[in-house]
Amino acid sequence: MFYFSRWKILAIVVTVLAGVLISLPNLFSASTVAGWPSWLPRHQMPLGLDLQGGAHLLFGMDSDELRKEWLDSLRDDARKTLVNDAKIPASVAVRGSSVVVRLTRPEQAEAAMRELRKIQTSLGSALTGTTGSDVEIVQGDGGTITITPTAAGFQQRQTNAASAAIETINRRINQLGTAESTVVRQGRDRILVQYPGLQDTTYLKELIGKTAVLSFHEVNTSLTVDDVRQQGRPPAGWRIYPSDEPGEAAYLLKDSPVVRGDELVDSQPGFDQQTNQPIITFRFNQQGARKFGRFTQENVGRPFAIVLDGKVLSAPVIQTAILGGTGQISGNFTVDSANALAVQLRSGALPVKLTVVEERTVGASLGSDSIAAAKMAGLIGGLATMVLTIFAYGTFGIFACVGLLVHLIMTVALMTLVGSTLTLPGIAGLVLGVAMAVDANVLIYERIREEVRNGKPAISAIDAGFNRAFITIADSQLTTLSCALVMFWLGAGPIRGFAVTLTFGILTSIFASVTVVRLLAWLWARSQPQSRSLVVPV
Amino acid sequence: MRFIPNFKGFDFFPHDLRLPFMRYRDLAMAFSIIAMAVSLGLFFVKGLNYGVDFKGGSMIEVQSKSGPADISALREQLNRIGLGGVQIQSFGSPTDVLIRIEEQPGGEAAQQVALKKVLDTIGDSYAQRRTEVVGPAVSSELRVTGMLAVAAGLLAITIYVWFRFEWQFAAGVIVSLLHDVLVTVGLFSLFQFEFDLSIVAALLTILGYSVNDSVVVSDRIRENLRKYKRMEISELLNLSINETLSRTILTGVTGVAVLLSLYIFGGEVIRNFNFAMLFGVLIGTYSSIFIAAPMISYFGVVREGAASEDKPKSAKAATTRKPA
Numbered sequence: 001m002f003y004f005s006r007w008k009i010l011a012i013v014v015t016v017l018a019g020v021l022i023s024l025p026n027l028f029s030a031s032t033v034a035g036w037p038s039w040l041p042r043h044q045m046p047l048g049l050d051l052q053g054g055a056h057l058l059f060g061m062d063s064d065e066l067r068k069e070w071l072d073s074l075r076d077d078a079r080k081t082l083v084n085d086a087k088i089p090a091s092v093a094v095r096g097s098s099v100v101v102r103l104t105r106p107e108q109a110e111a112a113m114r115e116l117r118k119i120q121t122s123l124g125s126a127l128t129g130t131t132g133s134d135v136e137i138v139q140g141d142g143g144t145i146t147i148t149p150t151a152a153g154f155q156q157r158q159t160n161a162a163s164a165a166i167e168t169i170n171r172r173i174n175q176l177g178t179a180e181s182t183v184v185r186q187g188r189d190r191i192l193v194q195y196p197g198l199q200d201t202t203y204l205k206e207l208i209g210k211t212a213v214l215s216f217h218e219v220n221t222s223l224t225v226d227d228v229r230q231q232g233r234p235p236a237g238w239r240i241y242p243s244d245e246p247g248e249a250a251y252l253l254k255d256s257p258v259v260r261g262d263e264l265v266d267s268q269p270g271f272d273q274q275t276n277q278p279i280i281t282f283r284f285n286q287q288g289a290r291k292f293g294r295f296t297q298e299n300v301g302r303p304f305a306i307v308l309d310g311k312v313l314s315a316p317v318i319q320t321a322i323l324g325g326t327g328q329i330s331g332n333f334t335v336d337s338a339n340a341l342a343v344q345l346r347s348g349a350l351p352v353k354l355t356v357v358e359e360r361t362v363g364a365s366l367g368s369d370s371i372a373a374a375k376m377a378g379l380i381g382g383l384a385t386m387v388l389t390i391f392a393y394g395t396f397g398i399f400a401c402v403g404l405l406v407h408l409i410m411t412v413a414l415m416t417l418v419g420s421t422l423t424l425p426g427i428a429g430l431v432l433g434v435a436m437a438v439d440a441n442v443l444i445y446e447r448i449r450e451e452v453r454n455g456k457p458a459i460s461a462i463d464a465g466f467n468r469a470f471i472t473i474a475d476s477q478l479t480t481l482s483c484a485l486v487m488f489w490l491g492a493g494p495i496r497g498f499a500v501t502l503t504f505g506i507l508t509s510i511f512a513s514v515t516v517v518r519l520l521a522w523l524w525a526r527s528q529p530q531s532r533s534l535v536v537p538v
Numbered sequence: 539m540r541f542i543p544n545f546k547g548f549d550f551f552p553h554d555l556r557l558p559f560m561r562y563r564d565l566a567m568a569f570s571i572i573a574m575a576v577s578l579g580l581f582f583v584k585g586l587n588y589g590v591d592f593k594g595g596s597m598i599e600v601q602s603k604s605g606p607a608d609i610s611a612l613r614e615q616l617n618r619i620g621l622g623g624v625q626i627q628s629f630g631s632p633t634d635v636l637i638r639i640e641e642q643p644g645g646e647a648a649q650q651v652a653l654k655k656v657l658d659t660i661g662d663s664y665a666q667r668r669t670e671v672v673g674p675a676v677s678s679e680l681r682v683t684g685m686l687a688v689a690a691g692l693l694a695i696t697i698y699v700w701f702r703f704e705w706q707f708a709a710g711v712i713v714s715l716l717h718d719v720l721v722t723v724g725l726f727s728l729f730q731f732e733f734d735l736s737i738v739a740a741l742l743t744i745l746g747y748s749v750n751d752s753v754v755v756s757d758r759i760r761e762n763l764r765k766y767k768r769m770e771i772s773e774l775l776n777l778s779i780n781e782t783l784s785r786t787i788l789t790g791v792t793g794v795a796v797l798l799s800l801y802i803f804g805g806e807v808i809r810n811f812n813f814a815m816l817f818g819v820l821i822g823t824y825s826s827i828f829i830a831a832p833m834i835s836y837f838g839v840v841r842e843g844a845a846s847e848d849k850p851k852s853a854k855a856a857t858t859r860k861p862a
Contacts, residue, residue, distance in 0.1 A: 060646065199666060357646050357672075357675050357676045359669060359672075360671075361666070361668065361670075363666055365665070373805030374804060376804075377800045381797075382796075384792075384796065385792050388788075388792050391547060393547035394544075395543065395544050396547070397547055428800060432743065432793075432797070435795075435797070438792050442789050471757065472754055475753045482691075483749075491739070495735060499739070537546050
């Protein structure tokens with residue numbers, strides 16, 4: 001006869017009690033739980049966005065832009081090291097996906113290679129034991145050298161850009177308030193922003209979607225844009241920038257800015273005292289203030305341009321030298337967009353442009369409707385299962401129901417412990433888990449009946465039932481588990497939530513539906529008078 | 539334990555019942571092959587009504603703030619803003635409306651522009667309940683992920699069953715699983731129910747449920763193969779199916795009861811998902827009885843001890859010389 005030692009019973013009871021304690025906070029509201037004594041577990045399963053409402057925004061990084069920018073900066077670096085620092089005359093240009101250096105004197109190739117290697121960074125990773133560089137420098141014929149970014153180098157670049165972008169996004173979102181938003185990298189070039197409680201994503205998208213690279217440029221007053229367009233090409237060092245203002249077409253600006261936005265220390269939205277239009281006031285750091293002061297001093301009476309993400313916001317005329325390092329930007333702003341821009345300037349520019357590639361929002365009302373519906377469905381489904389089980393298996397059916405309750409509690413406890421989020425498909429998985437767990441008891445009890453029909457006495461029939469059904473239970477649970485793991489591994493969004501609960505449901509079902517129910521059956525057998533005519537109530 | 543009264547459950551099942559499942563195996567097989575062919579045909583001819591997850595575009599669920607929603611007015615308004623195919627349908631209750639906008643040409647940003655246009659057009663008399671916008675990059679990724687998930691699920695199960703049983707069992711199981719997936723997909727094509735990521739999750743669960751059923755039957759077949767060394771294979775398969783039938787039915791009934799309550803009370807958002815699961819439980823039960831087990835007799839199985847002295851020739855003949 002199967003046997004449970006005192007220790008084993010104690011271990012089972014303690015496990016179940018721990019499960020009850022850990023899962024208990026989920027039955028109460030957050031405020032109730034906060035008032036509990038500190039020795040009680042207070043951690044609750046966080047609700048998914050589909051249940052509490054909120055926004056899920058997946059942003060894609062513009063990899064082409066990132067690559068292009070890198071090539072541009074490689075070109076500039078190569079030119080600086082070679083031509084400016086080492087005084088080796090050469091032409092440097094971006095050709096396709098590499099930077100090509102043409103030496104004026106091909107015999108300097110060796111020296112040039114030596115110099116150019118300085119801009120190479122090694123990517124040696126102690127962890128994987130690989131070595132390599134971010135760029136490959138190859139010497140060609142006739143004094144040409146090509147610098148090509150490697151795949152590993154670009155990946156590194158993407159990783160750096162992603163983590164910088166995440167930091168910036170966090171700074172921008174934190175300005176919105178106290179909601180527990182999460183910003184994480186997903187895959188190679190995606191960033192996922194989850195913002196509970198928010199439904200109107202327009203402002204959020206505007207806040208995150210702008211790169212917000214700000215710069216102040218000198219305006220060319222001797223040439224008009226039309227002149228340049230007729231000549232076909234702007235003079236070296238100058239570039240045409242489109243305007244953001246209605247009416248104004250474009251400006252001819254010096255390519256290298258006077259001051260950049262990264263020298264700002266503060267920016268706030270405000271209103272112009274004369275026109276009452278929304279504006280942004282800003283303050284430079286010391287270095288920025290000095291540069292800006294010198295420039296305005298030398299250019300009184302001439303315009304300068306404020307450029308945001310490659311577009312001219314406004315080009316006011318300098319009235320007096322601005323020496324204090326503060327100023328204001330006027331432009332075609334609304335209160336909201338001035339607000340957003342002030343936040344963006346404060347929190348710094350994004351390293352790369354982000355576009356929304358997926359957006360899912362759920363309103364709070366739909367979320368609470370879903371919870372109510374799931375509660376109802378779970379209750380009725382659970383009751384139906386219990387009634388069916390007791391109807392089919394009598395006293396042992398009651399034991400199975402206890403097992404089901406333990407199963408539910410343990411699953412919820414595991415999920416709470418791991419800190420996984422409860423979603424709507426997750427609830428479906430939970431309910432389905434109950435239906436699957438009942439299968440284990442069905443297998444056992446059918447087996448017991450079979451053994452009884454074959455003439456075995458009650459106790460050994462129970463014993464054989466549990467033992468022989470166990471292999472089948474393990475097999476069927478493991479195959480379902482392999483499915484659930486595949487779902488988790490590949491899954492996105494709803495699939496993953498479902499897979500998590502299903503997995504935990506399977507993991508706990510052996511304990512709840514086999515061990516606990518077996519203990520109950522054993523306790524029942526012990527309480528019965530020992531006689532040969534004992535009948536299994538199944 | 540004495541305070542719990544001892545009472546027996548209602549054993550509804552006549553256990554000496556021997557339904558001749560194997561006699562109908564050719565009929566069932568023919569039926570299944572036709573069902574699979576029709577499903578495949580539907581899939582290629584009629585296609586699936588892909589949701590935004592796979593097709594890209596936007597889906598917006600709105601709720602009228604006062605009284606039932608005026609769908610025809612909404613339709614007229616939204617058709618005027620020139621976004622191509624705009625689908626509008628009532629969703630669950632008369633106040634709720636589901637608006638679908640097909641993927642706009644012009645990449646990721648164009649989807650956002652379209653969403654804004656729609657929201658501006660429907661104005662303040664409707665509250666947003668749910669918005670889903672999936673750009674072209676993500677939707678094509680999800681299509682690949684979805685297919686991979688089902689394929690990987692099939693593979694994982696097949697490997698497991700192959701390890702635990704002989705290859706004939708694994709072959710039977712994979713054919714029955716393919717059947718379940720195909721017929722469910724065919725049903726979605728037939729009724730043009732929306733097919734999205736959650737349906738892929740449902741398909742995977744159906745795989746899990748169906749294989750669960752097949753494994754229980756297979757376990758019993760293996761046990762009986764050891765127990766009745768001389769029994770003819772199709773008789774043995776039939777016995778095994780019958781012996782596990784009471785379990786198959788009871789588990790199926792509880793599963794259906796739970797899924798039915800989820801389907802009826804679980805809300806509109808997961809209704810399609812629940813429908814797929816409900817159908818899957820039924821088809822999974824069918825396939826483990828009528829496909830997975832008979833496949834074993836088609837493939838034949840080498841029995842342990844079949845070559846031993848008691849009745850080697852006939853036992854082998856019974857297993858290997860089956861008409862295919």
